[in-house]
Amino acid sequence: MTDPFTIDLLRNYLLVGAALFALGMLGFIARRNLIVMFLSAEMMLQGVALSLVAFGRYHGNWSGQVFTIVILTVAACEASIAMALVVVLFNRRSSLDVTLWQDVREPGVETTDLADEAGEAAPMEPIEGVESYPHLTPAGVEPAHPIQPWTERRR
Amino acid sequence: MTTGSLILATIGILFGATGTYLLLPHRLGAAKTRTIYILGAVFASLGLVGFLALLSPPALSPLGDFIAGSFFYVFAGGAIGCGVMTVTSRNPVYSALWFAAVVVSVAGLFLLADAQFLAAGSVIVYAGAIIVTFLFVIMLAQMEGRAVYDRAARSPGRAVFTSFLLLWSLTYCLASVRGKPDGPPPAGELAGPEARLLRGREIAGFYQLAETNEGRKALEHSLRPTSSLYVEADPSKPKPNVAGLGEALYADHLLTVELAGSILFAALVAAVLIANPKRAGVPPTPAAAVEV
Structure with missing residues (x-):
């Protein structure tokens, strides 16, 4: 009996895995938020896990799934350590921006002042349109509570 | 394609x-x-x-x-x-x-x-x-x-x-991808892209024919019955998923399971140590001492 998991099906899985890997790489390169960068790295891991499971299914053994379980373990460890690091880094600079940490670069590499440029080009006031936050009414002074009869009695 | x-x-x-x-x-x-x-x-x-x-x-x-x-x-x-x-x-x-x-x-x-x-x-x-x-x-x-x-x-x-x-x-x-198939010659009527990426048990079936092949012993070791998705390598008889995976995990990859547990423990220790603001060996600051 031939295996129903043909090489065309394997190729489909590998293509989807490659797309997830490339999208994760795009997010890791292009985004500046530390947390979104780690999310993108997790997305690359998902693409690799998909390819491994498909290869294991094609070859008819459990190795792909065992490897994916190891990937799950390493991803959980990575996420916990990364989140601890993110909390520490946020406490140092009060920001999640990765470009603030350019002083740990290799010697001889130019810095990019993206943070300053962005700060000048787009100040922090809300932008009209899709990207604006709702304006909430400022809460005033707490009004004097009228004394209810039952609270008077209790006093 | x-x-x-x-x-x-x-x-x-x-x-x-x-x-x-x-x-x-x-x-x-x-x-x-x-x-x-x-x-x-x-x-x-x-x-x-x-x-x-x-x-x-x-x-x-x-x-x-x-x-x-x-x-x-x-x-x-x-x-x-x-x-x-x-x-x-x-x-x-x-x-x-x-x-x-x-x-x-x-x-x-x-x-x-x-x-x-x-x-x-x-x-x-x-x-x-x-x-x-x-x-x-x-x-x-x-x-x-x-x-x-x-x-x-x-x-x-x-x-x-x-x-x-x-x-x-x-x-x-x-x-x-084009090119000559790298593995053993395809058994029987395999043609097209299937011949370029042979499944593991087909390679094993080929090498098991050659008695003096050095890779045969390694293949037999790596293709134990616990590592197959199917009972007796017959694709019409799949093993139950969790039972088969557990069998493969704890029979063939026991050391991997132990290593994964050690990695999780190390990550736990590291996360606690990194995220904890109080460092061991650093004397308390005067403000903290006043508060105490």
């Missing part, structure tokens, strides 16, 4: 790259108009449709195969589309939630590849634990709304070029 589908892949990936570039934040954090967003969404969905058209269509004749193939398209499109939204969302909370949708779609693909335990496990571990951790850290670290670094991307043009060039190269390699 013909030349026409390669051209289709190139056009689809170009559309996807354009759409993703339009959806990504501006380099300097300038606002983008609604027209640019709609244009980017249209281009990205055109690219997604082109990429899905590249996949091999499912067989039509048995209804079960057709339904499974349709669900493959649904989950693949969901995974890639939610991946684009993860990368391009301005709000990191939305990014985390879109990533949860990616994980659920990939779990659906795992189900279609007969990996039920992994589908459940990845949903539990990723969407249940990792996403919640991410959301907690986002809430701890980012209380004042949308920051500049979320509205600005780091050289988005070059990043889109690099990653979609990688995607195009991978697609090209997967679609049109």
